[in-house]
Amino acid sequence: MAIEGVNLIGGEARQGKGPEFSGVAAASGETLAPVYREACPGDVAEAARHAGEASPVFAALSPEARASFLETVADRLEAARAEIVPRAMAESALPEARLNGELGRTIGQFRLFAEELRNGECFSIRIDPALPDRAPLPRPDMRLRKIPLGPVAVFGASNFPLAFSVAGGDTASALAAGCPVIAKAHPAHPGTSELAGKAINEAVRVHDLPAGTFALVHGGVEIGTSLVSAPEIKAVGFTGSQAGGLALAEVAAARPDPIPVYAEMSSINPVVILPAALSARGGEIGEGLAASTTLGAGQFCTNPGLVFVIDEAEADYLAFRDAVAAAIGGNEGAAMLTAGIASAYQDGVAALAGHPDVKELARGAAVNPCQPAALMETTAAAFRNDIALHREVFGAVSLIVRCSGLADVFTALAAMEGQLTATLQMEDTDMEAARDLLPLLERKAGRILVNGFPTGVEVCHAMVHGGPYPATTDARTTSVGTLAIDRFLRPVCYQNFPEGLLPEMLRDANPDALPRRVDGKREG
Amino acid sequence: MAIEGVNLIGGEARQGKGPEFSGVAAASGETLAPVYREACPGDVAEAARHAGEASPVFAALSPEARASFLETVADRLEAARAEIVPRAMAESALPEARLNGELGRTIGQFRLFAEELRNGECFSIRIDPALPDRAPLPRPDMRLRKIPLGPVAVFGASNFPLAFSVAGGDTASALAAGCPVIAKAHPAHPGTSELAGKAINEAVRVHDLPAGTFALVHGGVEIGTSLVSAPEIKAVGFTGSQAGGLALAEVAAARPDPIPVYAEMSSINPVVILPAALSARGGEIGEGLAASTTLGAGQFCTNPGLVFVIDEAEADYLAFRDAVAAAIGGNEGAAMLTAGIASAYQDGVAALAGHPDVKELARGAAVNPCQPAALMETTAAAFRNDIALHREVFGAVSLIVRCSGLADVFTALAAMEGQLTATLQMEDTDMEAARDLLPLLERKAGRILVNGFPTGVEVCHAMVHGGPYPATTDARTTSVGTLAIDRFLRPVCYQNFPEGLLPEMLRDANPDALPRRVDGKREG
Structure with missing residues (x-):
């Protein structure tokens, strides 16, 4: 996998139409080849259009199909280790062992979310069967599952070029939820971002998913604003400064349809x-x-x-x-x-x-x-x-x-x-x-x-990497661990549906043996 | 239970310090006794202070203790039926059968949330046990539960003087979550609001809970703004017009610590x-x-x-x-x-x-x-x-x-x-x-x-009464059904806690036999 200085839009690797810039070696300040060109607002609009088209198709995948896709992403990231780690070392000045570990964590996150999809707790399935004889009024059959919000914009952090960046926890949990992702690369590590993005893009191709399932754009504040304003985008994941997070939250709140922003910002711990x-x-x-x-x-x-x-x-x-x-x-x-x-x-x-x-x-x-x-x-x-x-x-x-x-x-x-x-x-x-x-x-x-110290954030089921404002913009959520998927889902109720119209996971047959609450009581 | 024309602040029934107003018979336009006085911003500040003090005590109740309190609220509402229904008929012009049914629904919501607390799914308990021998680094013991957000402001609707008002679904789910509630009565039914509020207040007394567990204030836009601005308030539930909901959302977003607003606003269905x-x-x-x-x-x-x-x-x-x-x-x-x-x-x-x-x-x-x-x-x-x-x-x-x-x-x-x-x-x-x-x-x-019609909203586990903007301000939630409790909870992770410091529901002994995921796998 070569570094070509590209954005990934509509499944294609190509130069943006915005200004030129280059990666910089963090330790020496030297410019790193190749030259990049930022995306322009038109590039973002195109990526968003593709994401909007991909969204219903990607959302309709079975949990197993989506899990398998996430595992392929993990495999492709592992296969690119020999390219990713040296480039990340140059761009971040972080040591090799740390970046090898961080890549392992990044890969592990995709595998964990694959497991979580097969486990099925995240869909919150509930079935309240019809009560035709109830007085004074019968109860219709009611079924609930959580569905993806729609395309998600992810803003990578400078301090974790892998685990909180293009292929980081926000991207892994959004893809797991069934949301296409458009990642904006952090300008501090464009090459690392490109390599991680290409690994995801390869998995999209291998699984024959719509090209808009994933995109990568380079750029600064203007491109970030375009992305959060794009009508197809339905949620935002961000890790970075308080000023950056609040600026994006403001853009999101000013949309004709305000969307949630999950910004992890600052903490003195x-x-x-x-x-x-x-x-x-x-x-x-x-x-x-x-x-x-x-x-x-x-x-x-x-x-x-x-x-x-x-x-x-x-x-x-x-x-x-x-x-x-x-x-x-x-x-x-x-x-x-x-x-x-x-x-x-x-x-x-x-x-x-x-x-x-x-x-x-x-x-x-x-x-x-x-x-x-x-x-x-x-x-x-x-x-x-x-x-x-x-x-x-x-x-x-x-x-x-x-x-x-x-x-x-x-x-x-x-x-x-x-x-x-x-x-x-x-x-x-x-x-x-x-x-x-x-x-x-x-x-x-x-x-x-x-009796520990706060550095070191486990990727597990019980992790909460979040907290009250201004640590994050949404204390009800976590950006690390399996609960992170819940940020990109919303509940929908299906009332009195014929079996043939019900989404598969809500049918009586329960083909994937997903856990459900029936009349409030847990089954499976 | 007499109608006295009062607010309920710090557990006391008393007149507000704001302007006078009266209930109005919806059918005839006639003024209804008694005369009310609105709360003033100082009254709101006092109610909020009490709620802040009550919050940790109320949050610390066991699920069983909170369930029992909710059932007492239900009992007291039932006991006040003969006063509540006629007053609601006069204030709303809705027919007796409808209001009797609506009161039944209101009572039923409290009982359902009591069951939901005993069921325990809502706490999302997760335990990832320590892995002391893991290489390269051991994993500490990690445990997660959801805790209440803190005091909640509830704005009742005009069109459901009982089920979406002072003792409605927002109040029931917030109290179930462990959040004290300050309800702002809708000016269209102050008497109904007072009676419902007094039923809740009686339950607070019977269970010897802090006086700030519940409050009721009368007032208009200024009082609503004071309430949403009060530093102790941590979330808002609202049912009403789009203009009203968006105005409150704006106030909430402008706080030094923005808080979530769950506003159910408009829908043409x-x-x-x-x-x-x-x-x-x-x-x-x-x-x-x-x-x-x-x-x-x-x-x-x-x-x-x-x-x-x-x-x-x-x-x-x-x-x-x-x-x-x-x-x-x-x-x-x-x-x-x-x-x-x-x-x-x-x-x-x-x-x-x-x-x-x-x-x-x-x-x-x-x-x-x-x-x-x-x-x-x-x-x-x-x-x-x-x-x-x-x-x-x-x-x-x-x-x-x-x-x-x-x-x-x-x-x-x-x-x-x-x-x-x-x-x-x-x-x-x-x-x-x-x-x-x-x-x-x-x-x-x-x-x-x-093959049904949308009027008629079941109170059950699979209900979603919510939807994308502008139907509500938060498509990730529902205001009806047991999932509504999730709006008022946030996850907290407890890392490497000694058994004696762990909250009871996270201890190994699991005294209330609550459901948990251990290493991701469901138990109980």
């Missing part, structure tokens, strides 16, 4: 260290925190940027603090994904370091292009008084907030915005405090961890 | 009569259509306002048309819910009757205050050319669109906005046409009926 844990494992927690903070240059939406420590005993606190500071200070840093991200990180760290109530505890000794990790400390009072300290700085920096007791933690957390994660470090003797905090943490975050 | 059905049962279909159109003065969001007829044989069409026209012409009409609704109906019918491409086929002989039903006819070409003909006129009027073939129906439906329902009248020999139409109907409506 508070960690609370309770007193017994601090006393028992302060040093160990410190090392774990530093490792989580500096992993991948801190470029994770689940990076632990904020740590509340209840320091009942000064010595316990110092043991913890010194362990984090030593690890952060000794960290060699890493090149960041783009020059813009590196510069925003530098500005964010400088702002913290220059804050009158913030003390810099450690700074890594990174050499350009690597960015130094950093550790800061402030007080609960300062945190209460300045909302700027609540905000995420994307990169390897953590801010420790010293609290004199649980009340300080409550006040601070209650004032915070929604988060993807919240973490408790605790021992058995911290149980009462943990129980008191739990309802507040549930209200603030989509995932709550005990 | 197309009925398609296929040729064999027209030929076999034209007269019968006509009578059924007229009955559905005129039921309750046509004041249903599922009223069949639009009928596409494929008239391959002129005689078949005439048999159908004459049957509808005779029934509509002979209909005695009924008083409408409010003077405003009656006047909007008159305007809508006059606009249709005066349309150059619309022919009036029949008009009922109603005498003031009753409003005459009406039947209109137009051509497929006229329907294509004037979007005004696609719009709902709330009341007992239907517009027949004569189509020369299936292609006309396709073109017309494809150009239409989202609907609550779509109906097919068909015989076995119409099957091919029905199959061709189905994907389009699925895209346009939340519920599809065969």
Whole structure:
């Protein structure tokens, strides 16, 4: 599979009609061949038209047929590993092992959604049989299943060129739901995007699906806006900045028919260290925190940027603090994904370091292009008084907030915005405090961890990678794990249908043996 | 239970601090005692504060405890039947049998949601056990359940003073989810609202729940805006006009933390009569259509306002048309819910009757205050050319669109906005046409009926009372049936929790024997 510098529209690999641009090597800043041309609004309209035509055909596939298609996507991604990983390394400056792992995760997501389709829970099938003798009025036969929303626009993230990008979780879950996808490649990794997109396109061809089942377009804000405005598009998946997510949400809300936007945006991921844990494992927690903070240059939406420590005993606190500071200070840093991200990180760290109530505890000794990790400390009072300290700085920096007791933690957390994660470090003797905090943490975050660190997002059934605004635009959903498919489905009720008109999965025969609720009771 | 002219705030029955108003007898226009005073924004803020305080306590109830509370609400509503029905008759001009039935439905909704809580499907429990030996990294224990969003604002509808109002489906499903409710009474039935609210309040007291679990406020647009803006409110349920629903959605989107609005707004509910059905049962279909159109003065969001007829044989069409026209012409009409609704109906019918491409086929002989039903006819070409003909006129009027073939129906439906329902009248020999139409109907409506009429919305597991915009603001949901609870829940993931900190329903012991997916496979 060669990198040709193309968009994928209507099943064809071709140059866009917009301006030229090129990939850039993240570590060196050098331009990478080939030259790309962005899509123009006309290209987007064409891709959307194809997606609209593909939609009813793709929606009508049986769960088994769609599962088989997803598995072919997985196979094709695996087959392209030797091309994808080196290009992603060049474009992102992320290390080989990480990108090999990320590709494995990306492939795994498609296989997991194939399983989920065969499992069939996602269709929420319900049958309330007719009650012809009910008084005063008979009940007609009522059947419910979930159907795909229609074509979905997916906006890839800069920090996961594979798992949250063109062939990432949004695309996998939308395709699993039966929705054609138009992916907008992130400009930071056009080559990786092209290779991933071609793997999907090959699967579309192998399964003889309509060409509009998948498309890939390159471009910036204008192309993103065209895509979200296209009448055929019925939902949007996005991972990126708050400004970007909110801009797309605004475009979506202003359509003649507003559509849902699932934007995962920002999170500082508070960690609370309770007193017994601090006393028992302060040093160990410190090392774990530093490792989580500096992993991948801190470029994770689940990076632990904020740590509340209840320091009942000064010595316990110092043991913890010194362990984090030593690890952060000794960290060699890493090149960041783009020059813009590196510069925003530098500005964010400088702002913290220059804050009158913030003390810099450690700074890594990174050499350009690597960015130094950093550790800061402030007080609960300062945190209460300045909302700027609540905000995420994307990169390897953590801010420790010293609290004199649980009340300080409550006040601070209650004032915070929604988060993807919240973490408790605790021992058995911290149980009462943990129980008191739990309802507040549930209200603030989509995932709550005990004695771990928030980086590392399992792809499984019980994952919630989501959370209250502004962590995401829709706290009712997750973008990772099998529940992510639910974002792209809606229920439809079929009343008094003759067997021959019913969709296959709702027929009495239940040919795929899918699980159903009959009169509310579970069968199968 | 006496009607005192009160709001219910913080568990107390008291007059609001806003302007005075009174209920009005819908049939006579006479003022009904007692005098009410609207809530003022300060009253709303107080109710919201109480709801915020009640929220974690109410959320923490076991499914059984919450089910039991819902059953007490049902009991108290039943106990107040003798007060509620006469007051609702006076305020709405709806007949006794209808209101007795509607109260039964309202009570039944609470009982059904109690069952649904005990059933436990709604919590979507998932457990992915730890994999300590997994390479390269172990998997922590991951558990998921759905938790309540937080306090919900409910806006009652004018046309269902019981089933879609203070104690209606939005309130029942929000309380079932574990969300405190603040209901804004519809000004058309303040007394009915007070009685229903008091029944809920009594149940709150009997179960010793926090006073903020339920509140009732009276007021207009300003109070509605205050309510949706209150920081404690986390979701909105609304049934009413498109203008009203969109205004609330705008307020909700402009909050510092935007919240979901579930607004059920408008629908003209197309009925398609296929040729064999027209030929076999034209007269019968006509009578059924007229009955559905005129039921309750046509004041249903599922009223069949639009009928596409494929008239391959002129005689078949005439048999159908004459049957509808005779029934509509002979209909005695009924008083409408409010003077405003009656006047909007008159305007809508006059606009249709005066349309150059619309022919009036029949008009009922109603005498003031009753409003005459009406039947209109137009051509497929006229329907294509004037979007005004696609719009709902709330009341007992239907517009027949004569189509020369299936292609006309396709073109017309494809150009239409989202609907609550779509109906097919068909015989076995119409099957091919029905199959061709189905994907389009699925895209346009939340519920599809065969050989029935859309009025009559079953409260059951398989019901979808919802649909694409502008039928509702959120096609992913239903406001009727057990799936309605999902609107007020969000998933939370608990990672690596010690057993003692886990919410009870996620513990290994599974004390309530709730259904779960373990590693994706269903148990229980």
